[in-house]
Amino acid sequence: MVNQERDGYDPSTVEQKWQQLWEERGTNSFTLEELQSAQDPFYNLMMFPYPSAEGLHVGNIYAFTGADVHGRYQRLRGRTVFEPIGFDAFGIHSENFAIKMGTNPMDLIPSNVENFTRQLKRIGGMFDWDHSVDTTDPDYYKWTQWVFIQLFKAGLVEHKEAPVNWCPSCMTVLANEQVIAGECERCNTPVEQRQIAQWFFKITNYAQRLLDNLSHIDWSDKTLKAQSNWIGRSQGARLNFPVINKDGQDTGTMIEVYTTRPDTVFGATYMVLSPEHPLVDVVTDPGLTEEVDKYRQKAKEKDLVARQKVDKTKTGVPTGGYCQNPATGDRIPIWTADYVLMDYGTGAIMAVPGHDQRDFDFAKQFNLPVVRVVAAPDDNADTALEQAYVGSGFLVNSGQFDGTDVSKSVEIVTAWAADNGWGAATVNYRLHDWCISRQRYWGPPIPIIHCNACGAVPVPESALPVVLPRIEDFRPDQSGISPLARIEEWHKTTCPECNAVARRETDVSDTFLDSGWYFLRYPSTEFADRPFDPDLMRRWLPVDTYIGGNEHAVLHLLYSRFLTMALHDLGYLDFEEPYDIFRAHGLIIAEGSKMSKSKGNVIVPDPVIEEFGADTLRTYLMFLGPFEEGGDYRQDGIQGPFGFLHRLWDSVTSAADGEPDPGVERKVHQTIRQVTDQIPNLQYNTAIAAMMECLNVIRAGGRIATRTEVEPLVPMIAPFAPHIAEELWERLGHSESVFEGANWPSFSEEKAAKDSVTIAVQVNGKLRASIDVPSESIEEDVVEAARADENVTRHIDGLEERRVIYVKHRLVNFVVT
């Protein structure tokens, strides 16, 4: 423990004082006029939290502090920094928690938001509380619904049937994460799939643009890669296989398959349709209908998670139908098997067991023929296949294409198929359309009215918001559909077009829609008549820096890019990418292992702030390790930054007038240089270490600092420890906040320059001496000084000197034999 009596630093007094002053003076908040006229604007965004009942944990604080440091630094450099925060309070988490507690989410959320607000203020974030958003506020979700309607009008919204996880015992829709090992997490009943009509956003229309833009946005590499993998562009071909009857005659039905290896078509020995494929009924032999139906029913009973698990033992049944392989003319059987997914490609494949491991496994299981159509350079057409071969080589057993190298075969065979009218090159994406329907209560109602005569009609914009009614019975029940469907007085309405009796859509929208556009709203919260003001958009958007967790690498970050792109195309925005820079922060663990309630190692910030202050906690978190990699929170380690801030306080408050010591001044300038370089690159841990080192030099031997030596450390520590920085800045005689005006210190290369340098002297790469030489010494002098060193002499005497390596200001290496 530090003696507070002596140095007078009491974190809680200082922090309360400055938090109050910031609020009174409006230090961190903007008026509308200020936003409209801001010079050199910098939009500093961080991912807004979901306000849980537990409150903020140290992982949240870590993320917010790292982003806040970035914003505060930009402000100290003179930029006008807008740093808003809000609450992503709709969604299944809040709803499940409310169900568990037996509380209505409408009561639960405000108290959570209040608690989060208190905690966020306490850690000293530079938040503009006048521009906060809460996604559950009708003034906000009015515009979420507006976004839906704009996309609907643009033809980017589609209503179609899609499978959902269904618990037959709870009679409710489950989210994927509520399905544990194929069973409902609440009652352990096996989960099945149900087809329900749902609303989709056609994000796949944008797949190529979403992929292409990745090459010019400045994002963390791992996030870019995750998005690119998620979009999953693949190049291949669609091939048509005619269905034939028992006599080998064409029935007029075609099965279209997608393949990335059209060149292996000669090896397609059977076909597989996904159990959901509509042609299964058409091709199935009447004698096998029962078997096939049984299999399809079994597949349906699998939940969506289990269905996609890799399983060594493949299942499937023959349909009794046949196709003709258009390359060989052979008759090949049609099977149905659940290893083929309706979701991808065309939901049907040509099976090439020789060159696809899944098809190979299936063929072995059911004794289907395996034909080699690619041979490795040292193999031939008859080399046996022990497993699917996917390497390089040349085509075999492929008619006129025998001998074609596989590097060219895809193109050549596709062209042949196209010429003969049974195929075409195509691009396929793994990305699916975005299902935004939720058969739940806690979200914004989807603003659609279903009319028997007019179909699905959007709610007129003048009638927005469609307010989510407070209902006591918000839990899922036996009816199995959205809770709002039970409230007739709510969903019964009239059609906006024909005035007939009609019904409101009773599904609510996905939380990712709420968070998909929130950054557009922050600057415009004053405007009740528009979601975002065009002038403010031009001044502040796109976001300059967005910092958040990589757990949102695909969903949130992809959806918000899509919405921005769509709104751009509709003429609402003049940019199409929302975030210039995105950086993913690392994860905080505690005492070497992941924080979890069950382990009981969750660090709660409040008691830590109580004992050490927010400034120490912030500085410690940023000191733990590289911000983009995370760190290990250890209880004992906080003493380091705590002591550092105390010593800084002591040195600043006792600083004397006078000339700085030249050696100390050099260190100060070197430190400014390093910290200035590292903070914008989020290298916070080493920037803090540099300041610690600098203060150690200033205080060495118990010396009292001069004011010029220690003053630059105050604005430099300010991004990390804003309260103590404000207090010390004031005590140094400044009347304004350190954050008003560009108070970042400057350095001079001249003053940072060393007048002597330590040179490592090696013989054959091994260190034999260290010598000090004047930094402007010429090579010859340094080499001679090195050669003169006694220990060096011992190692080179009597040997032949072949080379001397000289690296300025670094080393001399004598290469001898």
Added chain:
RNA sequence: GCCGGGGUGGCGAAAUGGUAAACGCAGGGGACUUAAAAUCCCCCGGGCUUUGGCCCUUGUGGGUUCGAUUCCCACCCCCGGCACCA
């Protein structure tokens, strides 16, 4: 299986081709003090040592280089994500 990120003292870590272990924690010794705290000074990867020094050490094995924690190849382990994507 695929795609990321990692593996360095007792611990968190630093160094991106040039003195491995900066900074901090924990530990040990000393100064100041009636005492404690705070502050300041010293030690703190391992081994050998004639105390001058010498040898070993960044997951493992190889390579490139005067020189490799850093670049290349192969392998092992840990963490995260995706996963029958045709």
